[in-house]
Amino acid sequence: MPSSNGIAMIVKPQLAKLGLFDAKVPRYTSYPTAPHFNNDVGVNLYENWITGIKPGSSVSLYIHVPFCRRLCWFCACRTQGTQTDNPVIAYVDVLKAELDLLAARLPQGVTLSRLHWGGGTPTLLNPDLMRDLATRILDVIPLGPGAEFSVEIDPNEIDQARLDALAEAGMNRASIGVQDFDDEIQKTIGRVQSYDTTRAAVDMIRAHGITSLNADILYGLPHQTKSRMTESVQKLLSLNPDRVALYGYAHVPWMAKRQQLIPSDALPTPEQRLELFETARRLFLWDDYAEIGIDHFATQDDGLTHALRTGRLKRNFQGYTDDQAEVLIGVGASSISRFPQGYAQNAPATSAYTKAIREGRFATSRGHLFKGQDILRARLIEALMCDFQINSAEILRDHNISAQELNEMYQRANADFNNLLHVTKDGLFIPPEARPLTRMIARSFDAYDLSKAGHSSAI
């Protein structure tokens, strides 16, 4: 995204000419992106990949909980509303059964570098269910030294007893969704969560010794203005988050039906979205946050900032990470696993997922087997999204490509962007003024047919 002087140096008409305001491009949390997954990956291959994990290595584990108390209109997550605990209790049983399948196949000595519970609303689980699930997970794969255990916490759905259970289980990082603190915006997007509720949740989280806090905030929401954005960011800063993700609201009512309740005419224009992003961004930088990739900010002593400075920043399904594990195992309906050989995704529908696991087999329904230049292109895209540059020496060392071929790739990308990029003997660099175009530049290195997928706005 833009640098401090990015928009000033590359004026909006130029950005418009390069297609920024109309482009729909992937966020590249994987390569290839999920719409390109296919049936090449099924249960057998997934089992092979699990049994092929290096004994004694560190892996990450993601647990998906696809339930919420109520369904917020803006949210495009695949999640079910429930007012009772029964479906959640039944689902946790299935998660435990999937963990049993894993336990029977995982090599010896594997530990966790990261454990993340996401959703949906994982804090919908009652405290006993949380303990039960955490115990089973850690029996199957214990936390390794310095591991991070993070949970997405809904400030409307948390209390002392649940935080007691999570803290006892070893949770050490909390993630909260804020969207925007403005009343009118909250009502328009169908998610009311006052500042006081959020503040009380954050205080409770910290009182339980959970010192690391992530927060998500959105730009591009209906009725959002620069002054409302400023007020919301200032309120968020008063909570002292360690990391902030500043995501663009993606209005896709043809895909996420609930968004039909949001009036399209109250949405900011693409140019206004860029200004809203820039407004929030400047406030984070003024408050001495480091800028991480295209849409994250972190305190100077946070692990993400350290990873950025030491060239170890990575991209994963949660956005940016400092996790260096080669394998991510996704457990639960729709969860995606990543291996050195490819991606594997569980059946997205909870019913199909549950049926497979209850029948004693994994629920892998599709994925992607890396072939050809996939791994090379995945790294080129990750490098651009994380560091705004590609280091040729690293690519030539780690991948099977000649210097000439790599240089030709750079030249093609540069030509697409009117030679705004810098191509040198060291590699390809996106200068600060061209950073609003980063996702589009990354797309130049994507060999898959992008017309297949419904991606979000480039800004």
Ligand code: SF4
């Ligand atoms: S924003 Fe959170 S609580 Fe609301 S529907 Fe999405 S996942 Fe559920």
